[in-house]
Amino acid sequence: MISRTPVPDAPRGSEPKREKGRLRVAAIMEAGVQVFTEKGYDAATMTEIAARSGTAIGSLYRFFPSKESLADALLLRYALHVKNGLAEMAQQVADLTRESVADAFVDFVLVLQSQRSFAIALVDARGGSVDERLRFREVMRSGVADILRKAVPGISPAKAKVMAVVLIQTLKGVISTANEEPAMQAMILAEMRELVRTYLASASGQKGK
Amino acid sequence: MISRTPVPDAPRGSEPKREKGRLRVAAIMEAGVQVFTEKGYDAATMTEIAARSGTAIGSLYRFFPSKESLADALLLRYALHVKNGLAEMAQQVADLTRESVADAFVDFVLVLQSQRSFAIALVDARGGSVDERLRFREVMRSGVADILRKAVPGISPAKAKVMAVVLIQTLKGVISTANEEPAMQAMILAEMRELVRTYLASASGQKGK
Amino acid sequence: MISRTPVPDAPRGSEPKREKGRLRVAAIMEAGVQVFTEKGYDAATMTEIAARSGTAIGSLYRFFPSKESLADALLLRYALHVKNGLAEMAQQVADLTRESVADAFVDFVLVLQSQRSFAIALVDARGGSVDERLRFREVMRSGVADILRKAVPGISPAKAKVMAVVLIQTLKGVISTANEEPAMQAMILAEMRELVRTYLASASGQKGK
Amino acid sequence: MISRTPVPDAPRGSEPKREKGRLRVAAIMEAGVQVFTEKGYDAATMTEIAARSGTAIGSLYRFFPSKESLADALLLRYALHVKNGLAEMAQQVADLTRESVADAFVDFVLVLQSQRSFAIALVDARGGSVDERLRFREVMRSGVADILRKAVPGISPAKAKVMAVVLIQTLKGVISTANEEPAMQAMILAEMRELVRTYLASASGQKGK
DNA sequence: GATGAATGAGATTTCATTCAT
DNA sequence: CATGAATGAAATCTCATTCAT
Numbered sequence: 001m002i003s004r005t006p007v008p009d010a011p012r013g014s015e016p017k018r019e020k021g022r023l024r025v026a027a028i029m030e031a032g033v034q035v036f037t038e039k040g041y042d043a044a045t046m047t048e049i050a051a052r053s054g055t056a057i058g059s060l061y062r063f064f065p066s067k068e069s070l071a072d073a074l075l076l077r078y079a080l081h082v083k084n085g086l087a088e089m090a091q092q093v094a095d096l097t098r099e100s101v102a103d104a105f106v107d108f109v110l111v112l113q114s115q116r117s118f119a120i121a122l123v124d125a126r127g128g129s130v131d132e133r134l135r136f137r138e139v140m141r142s143g144v145a146d147i148l149r150k151a152v153p154g155i156s157p158a159k160a161k162v163m164a165v166v167l168i169q170t171l172k173g174v175i176s177t178a179n180e181e182p183a184m185q186a187m188i189l190a191e192m193r194e195l196v197r198t199y200l201a202s203a204s205g206q207k208g209k
Numbered sequence: 210m211i212s213r214t215p216v217p218d219a220p221r222g223s224e225p226k227r228e229k230g231r232l233r234v235a236a237i238m239e240a241g242v243q244v245f246t247e248k249g250y251d252a253a254t255m256t257e258i259a260a261r262s263g264t265a266i267g268s269l270y271r272f273f274p275s276k277e278s279l280a281d282a283l284l285l286r287y288a289l290h291v292k293n294g295l296a297e298m299a300q301q302v303a304d305l306t307r308e309s310v311a312d313a314f315v316d317f318v319l320v321l322q323s324q325r326s327f328a329i330a331l332v333d334a335r336g337g338s339v340d341e342r343l344r345f346r347e348v349m350r351s352g353v354a355d356i357l358r359k360a361v362p363g364i365s366p367a368k369a370k371v372m373a374v375v376l377i378q379t380l381k382g383v384i385s386t387a388n389e390e391p392a393m394q395a396m397i398l399a400e401m402r403e404l405v406r407t408y409l410a411s412a413s414g415q416k417g418k
Numbered sequence: 419m420i421s422r423t424p425v426p427d428a429p430r431g432s433e434p435k436r437e438k439g440r441l442r443v444a445a446i447m448e449a450g451v452q453v454f455t456e457k458g459y460d461a462a463t464m465t466e467i468a469a470r471s472g473t474a475i476g477s478l479y480r481f482f483p484s485k486e487s488l489a490d491a492l493l494l495r496y497a498l499h500v501k502n503g504l505a506e507m508a509q510q511v512a513d514l515t516r517e518s519v520a521d522a523f524v525d526f527v528l529v530l531q532s533q534r535s536f537a538i539a540l541v542d543a544r545g546g547s548v549d550e551r552l553r554f555r556e557v558m559r560s561g562v563a564d565i566l567r568k569a570v571p572g573i574s575p576a577k578a579k580v581m582a583v584v585l586i587q588t589l590k591g592v593i594s595t596a597n598e599e600p601a602m603q604a605m606i607l608a609e610m611r612e613l614v615r616t617y618l619a620s621a622s623g624q625k626g627k
Numbered sequence: 628m629i630s631r632t633p634v635p636d637a638p639r640g641s642e643p644k645r646e647k648g649r650l651r652v653a654a655i656m657e658a659g660v661q662v663f664t665e666k667g668y669d670a671a672t673m674t675e676i677a678a679r680s681g682t683a684i685g686s687l688y689r690f691f692p693s694k695e696s697l698a699d700a701l702l703l704r705y706a707l708h709v710k711n712g713l714a715e716m717a718q719q720v721a722d723l724t725r726e727s728v729a730d731a732f733v734d735f736v737l738v739l740q741s742q743r744s745f746a747i748a749l750v751d752a753r754g755g756s757v758d759e760r761l762r763f764r765e766v767m768r769s770g771v772a773d774i775l776r777k778a779v780p781g782i783s784p785a786k787a788k789v790m791a792v793v794l795i796q797t798l799k800g801v802i803s804t805a806n807e808e809p810a811m812q813a814m815i816l817a818e819m820r821e822l823v824r825t826y827l828a829s830a831s832g833q834k835g836k
Numbered sequence: 837g838a839t840g841a842a843t844g845a846g847a848t849t850t851c852a853t854t855c856a857t
Numbered sequence: 858c859a860t861g862a863a864t865g866a867a868a869t870c871t872c873a874t875t876c877a878t
Binding site: 651682683684685686689690 | 840841842843844845
Binding site: 459460461576580584587588590591594602605606609610612616617620 | 667669670785789790793797799811814815819821
């Protein structure tokens with residue numbers, strides 16, 4: 001319950017200063033993403049992550065002193081990706097039509113999915129400390145809410161926040177399409193785009209609260 | 210000399226034959242729901258389920274010969290609940306306005322949630338054999354699609370199926386509200402109702418494919 | 419280590435007096451032979467023996483209060499078979515040539531094998547209390563020694579006993595042939611007959627000690 | 628990104644890479660021989676083998692990832708002993724009289740016995756995979772047959788093979804003598820030597836098939 | 837710093853045996 | 858007496874984590 005440091009984990013003093021160390025950490029994180037994605041948090045083993053990253057188990061623990069700390073680091077990195085992505089989207093939103101914004105949301109999730117659908121596994125399952133989880137959720141929500149405030153002029157901050165929650169949940173469905181047959185997948189995706197558009201349009205209609 | 214089937218003695222995984230046994234099974238399933246919900250499939254332990262149901266570990270294994278078989282049984286029971294609930298809803302749908310149907314969906318998920326939000330954990334995670342999972346998903350989809358075909362006159366079966374997928378995904382969000390603060394929870398719920406109404410309305414507008 | 423009673427096990431007072439009880443016991447013993455033979459002593463389970471004999475596990479334990487007691491009873495019954503067989507052979511030995519006696523030994527083991535090769539499993543493995551085991555060995559040895567004394571006139575009792583030990587060991591090989599291919603099996607059997615004949619002949623040659 | 632084979636870290640069942648590891652493996656194998664010999668394959672427990680070798684259970688499983696793998700390793704090592712012993716004997720057989728060869732057989736088994744009479748338990752019982760078992764049996768048979776071909780000039784290969792089977796079976800009796808009283812043991816041993824001599828002599832007499 | 841052997845708590849599962857019904 | 862549910866010790870095996878080399 002007591003989370004120590006929110007940094008990617010700096011074992012005895014600091015992050016790896018040497019080039020070699022940074023490569024090692026990168027390899028571990030990559031392997032971590034792979035294994036967590038394939039097996040889920042519980043079934044993934046530190047030994048396999050070590051092996052797959054070409055690292056001795058002892059070395060792995062030097063950089064990430066616990067399984068949870070590795071998951072946290074991975075999640076944090078993912079959260080940064082998302083945060084940056086949303087910030088970028090927020091800048092472009094002024095130049096877009098409402099429908100384009102809707103599509104942008106779907107495309108954004110699609111990109112995330114192909115990059116790291118593993119995060120869902122970590123967040124949904126036990127993985128990631130409670131702190132980390134909440135932080136990640138907050139990043140998502142406020143990022144999306146920001147965009148909504150720009151895309152839907154006149155919307156109240158509260159409404160934007162609530163819409164963000166609902167929108168995020170809906171967008172999660174995009175990820176689930178990965179398991180469908182291609183034909184079905186395409187149809188679901190199109191339908192989701194439509195729903196998001198409709199949602200944004202209706203919000204514009206009623207505006208405020 | 211070797212009789213295969215009709216022997217007495219219930220070696221493993223058989224159904225209880227005495228009253229007491231049925232009570233025990235009920236207790237185990239209840240504890241199973243609890244523990245799976247709290248910890249997720251992997252982190253849940255048979256030992257804890259046994260303890261929490263006041264059952265010796267051996268007795269637990271008499272009725273459910275493996276962790277997976279318990280998860281399957283739980284999922285199956287839940288699937289029945291859902292199936293019956295959807296069937297019931299399908300009968301009433303003729304007498305309802307479109308908006309009432311939207312609300313009914315949300316309410317339905319709300320009821321399920323309070324009863325057993327654990328199923329999502331089992332379905333999403335490792336738990337439940339693949340067969341069981343697919344079967345459950347299919348039950349959900351066709352049940353919801355049936356209702357949609359009645360609620361949205363003129364909709365094509367294919368469109369109904371795709372809408373069902375998207376709608377289910379959206380409704381899953383209702384369950385997530387359980388972790389929110391009450392005030393936020395209420396707002397999210399209202400927003401979701403609105404979204405579902407909007408979705409149904411838009412479907413009626415364009416109708417067919 | 420403390421063996422209680424050397425009888426087939428008389429639970430609360432006496433052996434089953436009713437016809438039904440005797441049938442039940444017979445069924446259990448038959449199933450016991452089967453399962454012990456198929457799985458070996460350790461891997462055999464009382465539950466399976468009960469099931470295969472159409473007996474409730476509780477009833478099985480009424481007649482045989484432990485797994486070991488069942489194994490003992492089976493072994494005892496087998497020992498009786500052997501004892502009687504040897505005794506019968508001893509009576510006929512006077513009328514046979516030495517070569518016929520050798521063949522009779524091999525044939526005798528052959529018959530036992532097809533009847534219950536399970537005994538070896540029980541004796542070799544953990545099964546059967548030490549007492550039971552020693553008793554069985556003694557029955558074999560003195561039975562065979564008796565025959566030798568009749569078949570080889572002038573042999574000393576001590577020599578007969580030692581020969582019995584060696585002969586029994588050699589004859590055990592007959593049982594192992596069960597796993598060979600038919601062609602090989604026949605050859606081995608013939609070779610064994612030859613060896614036993616040679617052995618008896620050589621004993622006659624040197625006679626006494 | 629996924630490197631399959633040449634990664635460091637020895638997950639399971641790997642050979643020790645440090646000196647200490649090799650000592651540990653030796654200790655485990657020694658304890659394995661002891662416990663398997665005393666209890667038989669099924670009744671032997673990994674926990675006891677670990678304890679008796681002063682090894683933590685986890686360490687035991689590091690080197691031998693399953694009970695069967697330990698039994699296999701033990702059997703393989705024993706098979707090597709036997710193979711080498713037989714090969715050595717084969718080289719010396721040219722310089723020996725037939726009677727000396729017979730004695731050599733008995734002595735050979737005697738040596739094996741004092742070293743590891745456990746193998747019989749493993750081979751006869753469940754232990755060791757079927758492959759391993761058959762391989763071991765074949766090693767024995769062809770090794771003995773080789774010697775016979777040299778010791779009994781003019782014998783046909785087929786006859787040598789069959790004789791080997793019978794001879795091995797007979798020699799197994801030598802091991803059983805371990806349980807006898809010393810006096811009896813000596814007599815049985817002498818008798819067996821005599822039988823083996825007689826057997827070889829008779830084979831020389833009839834020669835070929 | 838890197839390495840990998842060592843550790844041991846803990847998870848799943850089995851089965852002989854008992855005893856209330 | 859028959860029945861079968863209940864019991865729990867014990868077995869096999871896993872894996873996060875530590876620490877001597």
